[in-house]
Amino acid sequence: MSWDYAALLPGAIVLSSLLPGVFIFLLQEESHILRTVLNLIGAVAKLVLVALLIYGVWAGQVFETRIAIAPGLTLVLNADALSVLFVTLSTVLWLVTTVYAIGYLEHSTNRSRFFGFFSLCVSATVGIALSGNLLTFVIFYEVLTLATYPLVAHRGTPEATRGAKIYLAYTLSGGLLLLVGAVWLRTLTGPVDFQEGGVLGHLSADVHGQLVVIFALLLAGLGVKAALVPLHGWLPQSMVAPAPVSSLLHAVAVVKAGAFGIVRVVYDVYGVELASQLGLLAVLSVLASFTIVYGSVMAMTQDGLKKRLAYSTVSQVSYIALGTSLLGPVATIGGLVHLVHQGIMKITLFFCAGNYAETLGVANVSQMDGVGRRMPLTTLAFTVGALGMIGIPPIAGFVSKWYLGLGGVEAGQHWVLLVLASSTLLNAAYFLPILYRAWFRAPPAAWPKEHHFHTRFETMGALLWPPVITAVFCLLAGLLAAAPFSPLEWARLIAEREYGL
Amino acid sequence: MSDPLMTAPLVLCIALPLLGALLVTALPRWSVSLGIVSALATAGAAVALTAAVWQQGTLHLILGGWDATLAIALHADGLAAALILMVNLVGLGISVYATDYFHDRLRVGAFWPLWLLLWAALNGLFLAGDLFNLYVMLELLGIAAAALGALTGNRDAVAANLRYLLVGLLGSISYLLGVALLYTAHGTLDLGLVAQRIAAAPELFAVDAAAMTLMVAGLALKAALFPLHFWLPPAHANAPAPVSAALSALVVKAAFYLILRLWLDLFWPITGMAAAMLLASLGAVAIVWGSWRALRAERLKLLAAYSTVAQIGYLFLFLPLLTATPPGPARDDLLAALLLMALTHGFAKAGFFLAAGLVQTHAGHDRIDDLGGTAQRLPATTFAIAMAGSALIGLPPSGSFIGKWLLMQSAIATGQWWWVVVVTTGSLLASAYVFRVLSRAFGLEPTPVRFVTDARAEVPALTLALVSVAVLGLASGPLWRLLELGSAGGGA
Numbered sequence: 002m003s004w005d006y007a008a009l010l011p012g013a014i015v016l017s018s019l020l021p022g023v024f025i026f027l028l029q030e031e032s033h034i035l036r037t038v039l040n041l042i043g044a045v046a047k048l049v050l051v052a053l054l055i056y057g058v059w060a061g062q063v064f065e066t067r068i069a070i071a072p073g074l075t076l077v078l079n080a081d082a083l084s085v086l087f088v089t090l091s092t093v094l095w096l097v098t099t100v101y102a103i104g105y106l107e108h109s110t111n112r113s114r115f116f117g118f119f120s121l122c123v124s125a126t127v128g129i130a131l132s133g134n135l136l137t138f139v140i141f142y143e144v145l146t147l148a149t150y151p152l153v154a155h156r157g158t159p160e161a162t163r164g165a166k167i168y169l170a171y172t173l174s175g176g177l178l179l180l181v182g183a184v185w186l187r188t189l190t191g192p193v194d195f196q197e198g199g200v201l202g203h204l205s206a207d208v209h210g211q212l213v214v215i216f217a218l219l220l221a222g223l224g225v226k227a228a229l230v231p232l233h234g235w236l237p238q239s240m241v242a243p244a245p246v247s248s249l250l251h252a253v254a255v256v257k258a259g260a261f262g263i264v265r266v267v268y269d270v271y272g273v274e275l276a277s278q279l280g281l282l283a284v285l286s287v288l289a290s291f292t293i294v295y296g297s298v299m300a301m302t303q304d305g306l307k308k309r310l311a312y313s314t315v316s317q318v319s320y321i322a323l324g325t326s327l328l329g330p331v332a333t334i335g336g337l338v339h340l341v342h343q344g345i346m347k348i349t350l351f352f353c354a355g356n357y358a359e360t361l362g363v364a365n366v367s368q369m370d371g372v373g374r375r376m377p378l379t380t381l382a383f384t385v386g387a388l389g390m391i392g393i394p395p396i397a398g399f400v401s402k403w404y405l406g407l408g409g410v411e412a413g414q415h416w417v418l419l420v421l422a423s424s425t426l427l428n429a430a431y432f433l434p435i436l437y438r439a440w441f442r443a444p445p446a447a448w449p450k451e452h453h454f455h456t457r458f459e460t461m462g463a464l465l466w467p468p469v470i471t472a473v474f475c476l477l478a479g480l481l482a483a484a485p486f487s488p489l490e491w492a493r494l495i496a497e498r499e500y501g502l
Numbered sequence: 503m504s505d506p507l508m509t510a511p512l513v514l515c516i517a518l519p520l521l522g523a524l525l526v527t528a529l530p531r532w533s534v535s536l537g538i539v540s541a542l543a544t545a546g547a548a549v550a551l552t553a554a555v556w557q558q559g560t561l562h563l564i565l566g567g568w569d570a571t572l573a574i575a576l577h578a579d580g581l582a583a584a585l586i587l588m589v590n591l592v593g594l595g596i597s598v599y600a601t602d603y604f605h606d607r608l609r610v611g612a613f614w615p616l617w618l619l620l621w622a623a624l625n626g627l628f629l630a631g632d633l634f635n636l637y638v639m640l641e642l643l644g645i646a647a648a649a650l651g652a653l654t655g656n657r658d659a660v661a662a663n664l665r666y667l668l669v670g671l672l673g674s675i676s677y678l679l680g681v682a683l684l685y686t687a688h689g690t691l692d693l694g695l696v697a698q699r700i701a702a703a704p705e706l707f708a709v710d711a712a713a714m715t716l717m718v719a720g721l722a723l724k725a726a727l728f729p730l731h732f733w734l735p736p737a738h739a740n741a742p743a744p745v746s747a748a749l750s751a752l753v754v755k756a757a758f759y760l761i762l763r764l765w766l767d768l769f770w771p772i773t774g775m776a777a778a779m780l781l782a783s784l785g786a787v788a789i790v791w792g793s794w795r796a797l798r799a800e801r802l803k804l805l806a807a808y809s810t811v812a813q814i815g816y817l818f819l820f821l822p823l824l825t826a827t828p829p830g831p832a833r834d835d836l837l838a839a840l841l842l843m844a845l846t847h848g849f850a851k852a853g854f855f856l857a858a859g860l861v862q863t864h865a866g867h868d869r870i871d872d873l874g875g876t877a878q879r880l881p882a883t884t885f886a887i888a889m890a891g892s893a894l895i896g897l898p899p900s901g902s903f904i905g906k907w908l909l910m911q912s913a914i915a916t917g918q919w920w921w922v923v924v925v926t927t928g929s930l931l932a933s934a935y936v937f938r939v940l941s942r943a944f945g946l947e948p949t950p951v952r953f954v955t956d957a958r959a960e961v962p963a964l965t966l967a968l969v970s971v972a973v974l975g976l977a978s979g980p981l982w983r984l985l986e987l988g989s990a991g992g993g994a
Contacts, residue, residue, distance in 0.1 A: 026881075027953045071904055071978045073835065110949040114881065136907075140898035147897060150937075154944035162941055173933045177926050184910045184922075 104463025179222025199272020332408020743859020
């Protein structure tokens with residue numbers, strides 16, 4: 002362990018939310034100003050540190066924090082291009098979500114507990130993003146499970162308890178499979194440090210059978226969080242969580258951690274060539290395609306807005322896995338850029354869903370007639386997110402779909418176009434009716450449970466601006482896709498390094 | 503190594519708690535303050551001992567200047583030092599907690615002498631260098647433990663602990679028979695000398711094997727290895743909370759330590775794969791059965807007690823792996839992992855029981871199904887249960903996560919992959935029983951006012967749980983160095 006700046010920065014990024022989190026637990030419930038200050042200090046400090054990190058990685062600096070837990074077992078946090086992508090996404094969206102959560106939970110109970118675990122959750126997520134080896138990844142992956150459980154159970158109602166239990170049963174079982182796979186892999190190779198291009202290429206063909214089984218274990222473990230069908234059962238159940246939690250779960254933390262893990266395992270552990278040679282990519286692409294279509298079909302049948310969005314997540318997150326499973330840099334770009342794009346679009350949609358529920362008491366699609374007139378800015382943000390999900394240019398989602406389709410063609414897998422086309426149609430089928438209701442139908446005489454906030458806007462500022470800001474991100478990510486430092490350009494940089502171009 | 507300054511902690515670790523026991527008996531009016539002073543002094547001696555072993559390597563002292571074959575020998579290597587440190591830090595935590603736990607004079611007056619006596623016996627057992635001295639400490643430990651366990655005075659507790667006492671006596675007698683056989687065959691009681699003579703005299707295999715069977719069986723009874731665990735759950739669940747913590751975290755560990763010591767240092771030449779497999783299979787059944795019973799338990803402390811049955815099982819899984827692994831880094835890892843799991847369980851289970859005791863005090867009962875409100879009103883206590891629980895499951899970053907990682911790694915590397923199935927099943931069941939408790943803490947109760955409600959009781963519980971999770975899991979490197987210093991290398 003050395004103590005210079007480059008060796009401390011990744012650790013500091015994790016600690017910048019962990020330490021405020023620990024202090025928040027100790028705070029008395031009434032001291033909400035102090036709690037808010039701690040929350041924001043953590044979020045802003047993390048943003049500043051990440052900006053330093055991006056600048057450093059751009060300038061070619063190597064950042065690595067190494068802590069020896071025991072001989073041969075080392076906790077490694079480092080920043081390569083892929084981790085920077087995910088760290089930046091989580092840090093930016095955490096700041097926005099913190100503001101939203103402060104507004105959302107005003108006057109509710111157990112806020113110290115909530116924000117404490119909220120900070121732990123984000124610390125675990127950036128830990129996952131910065132993990133430099135499989136051991137570190139497994140550790141933060143499990144910590145994420147533990148930190149999220151209290152957030153899902155937060156409301157304390159019987160459904161919340163039940164949803165949290167289901168969440169835990171899935172994720173802990175998945176975590177164990179991941180652990181067994183990681184241990185097994187370690188006995189074959191020694192410490193598994195992530196490296197662009199993979200680290201298993203040197204192994205003899207005798208162990209290829211074992212590698213396939215290990216991949217199955219790892220994929221099962223990661224697939225639970227990434228909500229690959231048939232491991233997705235927990236996701237719709239955990240919709241009972243408060244809106245900021247759902248936003249974070251679906252856009253940044255849990256689901257994304259699973260998808261990110263799949264990307265890591267395919268590119269930086271197995272290496273895309275070996276994975277393709279072993280036939281693993283084919284399996285992954287079938288699973289991902291099935292999940293994309295299945296999730297969309299299920300979304301159509303849901304009346305609950307959050308449930309519909311949840312199934313939409315099941316479908317959309319698998320775009321990342323699909324991009325990973327196609328051999329060729331263009332598909333890789335499509336998958337990676339969707340990691341960011343799905344995050345900003347989905348968080349917008351969940352913020353809006355939370356606003357409808359908090360301001361009007363509207364939780365079901367069938368109640369959404371005319372919400373656009375009562376809450377125009379929120380509904381505008383929702384529209385941007387929904388159109389983006391469908392893949393309408395110039396919103397971010399279009400860029401992802403374009404690169405995925407192109408990648409499919411490049412890899413000679415033309416059926417990908419079919420999957421994308423059917424998914425787009427289905428997306429339109431479950432999003433457009435909502436938009437129609439919201440904008441063109443007449444509002445009801447009275448909303449189910451309307452709250453009047455003393456503000457000149459349609460709802461409380463802390464609830465309104467986060468979705469508006471993230472909707473602007475969705476537009477910018479699409480419009481400025483070719484600008485330097487855009488998600489697309491960064492994904493291109495990663496793909497070039499993975500394929501050694 | 504007879505420098506009196508360096509070897510003084512060896513004697514002090516045993517003498518200080520004994521002295522303390524005498525003082526609190528003589529001056530019952532001052533028992534709480536004298537007790538806590540003795541606890542601090544003893545823990546200080548243990549820290550000094552560990553530091554001495556860290557710097558000097560193995561310490562050895564012969565008391566009374568008799569001939570080595572019969573003398574009372576004290577001996578501290580890395581393994582003993584690490585366990586001593588754990589026992590004394592946990593002991594200190596339990597003592598702080600106990601200052602505020604007992605309120606009637608009778609119990610206060612009875613607790614402190616017995617507790618300090620138990621502590622002296624524990625330290626004596628870890629430091630004893632000869633077989634007879636070990637027997638004396640074992641007997642003393644058993645009697646003090648049973649008396650402490652019955653301290654609540656209710657019928658269930660007295661019945662359970664009377665049984666505990668008889669079982670303990672049976673175990674000690676079986677051990678003593680084995681010692682007698684060894685003494686007859688080899689003419690000495692010193693551990694090191696007996697070990698040399700066993701290795702040098704393969705023709706005495708039958709006697710040695712019989713002695714080993716008797717001794718290990720007697721100790722397995724005391725360590726509550728399945729199916730000899732029947733006495734543990736009622737005894738541990740009915741004792742007062744600080745006592746439950748000591749019994750479950752420390753006393754059982756002492757019996758296991760003795761098995762390990764005999765296995766590694768004494769009987770190494772004659773232990774075969776068959777014996778190791780037998781013990782490990784019993785351990786595997788213990789893991790599944792204990793966890794299952796913990797899951798079905800209606801009371802929090804009974805849950806914790808059954809969890810101890812399961813956790814002891816994990817320690818026995820290491821025996822066939824140690825047998826199959828030749829000396830080298832892989833074996834060092836395995837020993838360290840074994841030690842790490844034992845230490846983590848010590849801290850975690852003590853923290854768990856102390857927190858459970860608080861819940862019981864506040865709620866007036868410990869029925870898991872009705873605990874929701876209490877758990878939610880005591881955030882620090884619930885936190886302690888959560889952290890200790892995640893160490894029991896083996897979730898990162900706890901010490902048992904590293905332990906299980908290395909255990910599974912070795913199981914795969916040596917081809918004994920079935921232990922991986924046992925470990926994962928055990929972990930799943932453990933998650934189920936831990937979260938069965940924790941899920942009660944998220945109800946519709948009003949928000950608690952502050953994090954810590956009762957500092958003198960909650961801080962020890964929280965600290966012990968925190969050590970098991972954060973310290974042991976993230977900085978376990980020193981254990982490797984301690985073990986390197988010691989002679990617990992097997993056959994060395």
